[in-house]
Amino acid sequence: MEYDAILFDLFGTLVDDEGRAIEGAAELLVRLGGYKRALVTSCGRGLAVGLLRHAGLPAFEILVTADDVEANKPAPDGYLAAAKLLDIVPERCLVVEDSQQGIAAARAAGMDVVAVLRGRERGFALAATHAFKSLVHFGDALQVGPNSRVRL
Template sequence: MKSFDCEAVLFDLDGVLVNSNVAVEGHWRRWAQQHGLDAEAILKISHGRPATETIREVAPHLIAEEEGRAFLQREAEDLAGVVEVEGVANLLNSLPDRQWAIVTSGTQAIATNRLRHVGLSVPKVMITADDISRGKPDPEGYLKAASRLGVPPERCLVVEDAVAGVKAARAAGMSVVAVATTYQPADLIEADAIVPALVGMAIEQQVMDGDRVGLRVLLAEA
């Protein structure tokens, strides 16, 4: 069993805490059909990235901001098939409130709606597409979350499911555990460790000086 010592755990949302693949991929397929684009090619690059950036890359002839706003509005309203990932509630309950955060490429509305839909609490620190100017694989979101928690980047552990998210965590100078729910383990080799599912992760609290506790993350690797 591999372990990581840290002071904060930063989670991606979709594919890590909630399973929204059915809804998300359905929206991309419909959007691709509407514009005569290759849905499979879009799905290969869209996971973990802001929708507007994906649209700008795959359809430079469209007005990405307008298309992105409409796309994200539809996503925020569609909760069909969105479910909690097994083991998430127990894992989050093992963490102090000020020592974990969510960093997602979705908007505040999408993230909040999905968390509430599956019965999970909105964390005190949540960085969304509304809070940043550059999405994953840029490290801006993860660095902003660490700053708001008051934890140095090197003392943060990121949990991701997407290649873009793993790259963002590495660029932020953070350790990263990849969950092989969206991509194959071979695609996630830049991560420090890979687990087949979040249920294989456990967190122990350790005594530290001051008002913050140390965290030891234990996991069974894929």
């Protein structure tokens, strides 16, 4: 399937509990630099920006935080807001998540979801469209084309 945008969760997907970049995060974000992407997180804007900076990850042009929506995950509000800001229909967005709440939010928004397992069993992510052992494995499977779309 081809997607017009990739929406990323922050905690557990791009940064760990200590604010360090998760293996493969920086490389993947640099690789996707010319593509439509957004960060959707349940934390506040200041914390999100600070974590990205601390982890040495590239900034996101589109950032949807708890400050921007009425209801956080598992409500779909954040993902729907990001799709609207990107001017992409939800069905053409791929979400990268690591939690049941985030997966539920993306599915409720009508989006396909990649679950990043990071050592956990697939059981927590049964509602995800795809599951990968790590962000590196996801990046290896992701095809980035010249048509401003990504394929999985």
